[in-house]
Amino acid sequence: MIISRFQATNRRQALDSTRKESELEMETTESDGHVILEIPCDQPVINYNNLGVVKEWQRCLTGMGISTNYTRQRHIEKVPLLLLEGARGRRNHEYYEPAVVSLGPYHYKSKIRFAQAEEYKLITLEEYGLRTGKPTALLYNKVFEVIHDARKCYIDGSTDAYNDEEFNQMMLRDACFVLFFIECISHANNMLLLNSEYLGAIGFANITRDIFLLENQIPFVVLEVLLKLRFPDDKGEDILNRFFNYLNYGQVFTKDEKVLGNKQPLHLLELYRSYFISLPTNSSKQSKNNVSDVDHKYLKRNRWFASATELKSQWIFLRPAYDEKIAFHSHRCYGVIKLPRRAVSSNSKVIYLNMIAHEMCTHNPNDFRVSTYIRIMKSLIIQHEDVKELKNKLILLNYVGCDEQVVKMYDEIDVPAVNYSKFYQFWRGIEKHHNAKYKTWVGELITNYFSSPWKTVALLAATAILLTSFLQTYFAAKQLPD
Numbered sequence: 001m002i003i004s005r006f007q008a009t010n011r012r013q014a015l016d017s018t019r020k021e022s023e024l025e026m027e028t029t030e031s032d033g034h035v036i037l038e039i040p041c042d043q044p045v046i047n048y049n050n051l052g053v054v055k056e057w058q059r060c061l062t063g064m065g066i067s068t069n070y071t072r073q074r075h076i077e078k079v080p081l082l083l084l085e086g087a088r089g090r091r092n093h094e095y096y097e098p099a100v101v102s103l104g105p106y107h108y109k110s111k112i113r114f115a116q117a118e119e120y121k122l123i124t125l126e127e128y129g130l131r132t133g134k135p136t137a138l139l140y141n142k143v144f145e146v147i148h149d150a151r152k153c154y155i156d157g158s159t160d161a162y163n164d165e166e167f168n169q170m171m172l173r174d175a176c177f178v179l180f181f182i183e184c185i186s187h188a189n190n191m192l193l194l195n196s197e198y199l200g201a202i203g204f205a206n207i208t209r210d211i212f213l214l215e216n217q218i219p220f221v222v223l224e225v226l227l228k229l230r231f232p233d234d235k236g237e238d239i240l241n242r243f244f245n246y247l248n249y250g251q252v253f254t255k256d257e258k259v260l261g262n263k264q265p266l267h268l269l270e271l272y273r274s275y276f277i278s279l280p281t282n283s284s285k286q287s288k289n290n291v292s293d294v295d296h297k298y299l300k301r302n303r304w305f306a307s308a309t310e311l312k313s314q315w316i317f318l319r320p321a322y323d324e325k326i327a328f329h330s331h332r333c334y335g336v337i338k339l340p341r342r343a344v345s346s347n348s349k350v351i352y353l354n355m356i357a358h359e360m361c362t363h364n365p366n367d368f369r370v371s372t373y374i375r376i377m378k379s380l381i382i383q384h385e386d387v388k389e390l391k392n393k394l395i396l397l398n399y400v401g402c403d404e405q406v407v408k409m410y411d412e413i414d415v416p417a418v419n420y421s422k423f424y425q426f427w428r429g430i431e432k433h434h435n436a437k438y439k440t441w442v443g444e445l446i447t448n449y450f451s452s453p454w455k456t457v458a459l460l461a462a463t464a465i466l467l468t469s470f471l472q473t474y475f476a477a478k479q480l481p482d
Helices: 006-022 047-059 086-089 115-134 137-143 147-152 162-185 190-205 207-211 220-230 238-248 268-276 285-290 306-314 347-360 369-380 384-392 403-413 420-435 437-450 453-476
Strands: 027-031 032-036 318-319 327-330 337-338 342-344 396-397
Touching: 047 162, 115 137, 115 147, 115 162, 115 190, 115 453, 137 147, 137 162, 137 220, 147 162, 147 220, 147 403, 162 190, 162 207, 162 238, 190 207, 220 268, 238 342, 268 347, 268 369, 306 318, 306 420, 318 420, 327 420, 337 396, 337 420, 347 403, 369 403, 369 420, 384 396, 384 403
Parallel strands: 318 337, 342 396
Antiparallel strands: 027 032, 327 337
């Protein structure tokens, strides 16, 4: 297409005008090993096409969540390239790719590599159909009703190689594979033996990691259709609840907290991310004033506060948070950090990295809850003694082996950004408590002189010797005039 010089000039002027109208003043600072990007919220936004998007980000970052009328089309994204760059990115590259099974179109070209899983998908399709009591043709037709919505969930052009029939077959097979596996884990039935029969013990151990890869997701609209057919009463709430608790705690049980509720997740990874962790809300007036100048900043820094054992020496103790929320409470002479109990397994690193990658994707307003949680854990865990302290407090349930592996896992996870409003609120509470010297002196005194029986005995012995020497000197001096 040939564009005249007059048309090009007019287009360039229009773009410049739009850019000036919608320009947001952005300030970037770099100091102390961290980068902060601030987007002032008091700057008027003239471009009304993006005003709704900005407001959704503001709602997420201030703990209000995504509004129900948010209709911007989102996609199942691929891992951002920036996460794959550098030495650490290259080292973690394998944690973003499937090991046993390909789900969806992004890695389907490697189906020869996953031939065993492709064969097993036909078995799980048949088994899931038998469990629903419906013929496979009915499952196919039900999924076909939402096939166009499912296609829109993927990046433009990624599904062009498949017509509707082929794409529908892919969605049906892959969704039944995922749901059959979840049901087997949730109900611990003997059908789990089928996984080992077709995929082997090693393959079975890697299914969980594969179904939580960012690029291996099935649109939840497809899973929802099949869940309603299998579980018409609760639409799959129970098995998802039990499965997510298995991931969080290493045990299969049902909690009162709803997994689905009124949520409209894009895929299973997003649903689990919303259930995985909760961030504190800015409920008090004081906390709002403390973060008023940094509500919309993003932070990148290696460490912001002391490790678990260092905090303990300052009489800041760790306690499990049974309400599943991260919080810090300052008392008269001690502080308490509350953290949710979480299991660490061989799949944890993969799931964490992919949830972080999901939070880093574009067009995806969220509260960076997983990134913020991992950043806090990276600060708390520096050496194996820190892992031991977290285990003793029942905050960390270690299923990976030695404590050094847990330290290594958190060290190798990169967290590019966090919810600075929530992170600052948490960090500021610890910092304010630490700066109140009378609160930490008591802890340091007890740690230095009463942390073990031998130190206590030595202190008492030294005190007794000093007191005896003082009394001897006093009475000796008192008798000198005679």
